[in-house]
Amino acid sequence: MEYKKPIGINIDLETGVIPGAKKLVRRLSDLKGYFLDEDAYNELLKDDPVVYEVYAVEQEEKEGDLNFATTVLYPGKVGKEFFFTKGHFHSKADRAEIYYGIKGKGGMLLQTPEGEAEWIPMGPGTVVYVPPYWAHRTVNTGDEPFIFLAVYPADAGHDYGSIKDKGFSKIVIEENGEVKVVDNPRWKE
Numbered sequence: 001m002e003y004k005k006p007i008g009i010n011i012d013l014e015t016g017v018i019p020g021a022k023k024l025v026r027r028l029s030d031l032k033g034y035f036l037d038e039d040a041y042n043e044l045l046k047d048d049p050v051v052y053e054v055y056a057v058e059q060e061e062k063e064g065d066l067n068f069a070t071t072v073l074y075p076g077k078v079g080k081e082f083f084f085t086k087g088h089f090h091s092k093a094d095r096a097e098i099y100y101g102i103k104g105k106g107g108m109l110l111q112t113p114e115g116e117a118e119w120i121p122m123g124p125g126t127v128v129y130v131p132p133y134w135a136h137r138t139v140n141t142g143d144e145p146f147i148f149l150a151v152y153p154a155d156a157g158h159d160y161g162s163i164k165d166k167g168f169s170k171i172v173i174e175e176n177g178e179v180k181v182v183d184n185p186r187w188k189e
């Protein structure tokens with residue numbers, strides 16, 4: 001039997017960087033069609049800001065193994081909507097996940113395949129259990145980077161399709177200086 005070597009690694013708690021991890025960058029242009037306010041989107045696209053970065057340590061897609069990744073989600077808004085991650089179901093839809101808040105302020109939108117949504121506020125120290133079958137998206141509702149760790153089965157995969165097409169049934173906006181979770185006017189059942 002060939003055994004894998006254990007890994008012990010320090011996350012930089014200020015920047016979210018995991019040394020040696022694979023880095024993925026998502027710019028605003030990668031999120032075309034995701035935000036409600038298209039005029040605001042196109043205006044901001046001139047600078048094409050980085051919306052989030054992911055530092056992932058991933059294994060082969062095999063049952064029983066685990067991946068982990070930090071996400072650094074930058075502060076910002078498109079119109080009233082706060083910056084968010086694309087959001088996904090897992091390709092193996094019954095795979096659960098754990099998130100752990102490291103820095104900054106935000107939250108997670110979760111949604112069943114039928115469109116029932118939940119909002120869980122997150123800050124440093126918040127653990128979120130993402131049960132099997134729930135799509136999940138994180139949102140930065142603060143004014144500094146929102147950084148968190150995710151631990152997920154190595155064979156979970158990402159299924160972005162239906163969220164890209166239909167969005168979440170709720171959106172997270174700023175109105176009169178307040179964070180509000182409201183119905184998505186463009187939500188398609």
Ligand SMILES: O=C(CO)[C@@H](O)[C@H](O)[C@H](O)COP(=O)(O)O
Binds near residue numbers: 085152
């Ligand atoms: O949920 C997971 C893995 O299953 C996170 O590591 C996200 O992949 C990351 O926060 C970026 O978000 P997405 O662009 O993948 O939605």
Ligand SMILES: [Fe+2]
Binds near residue numbers: 088090097152
């Ligand atoms: Fe996930």
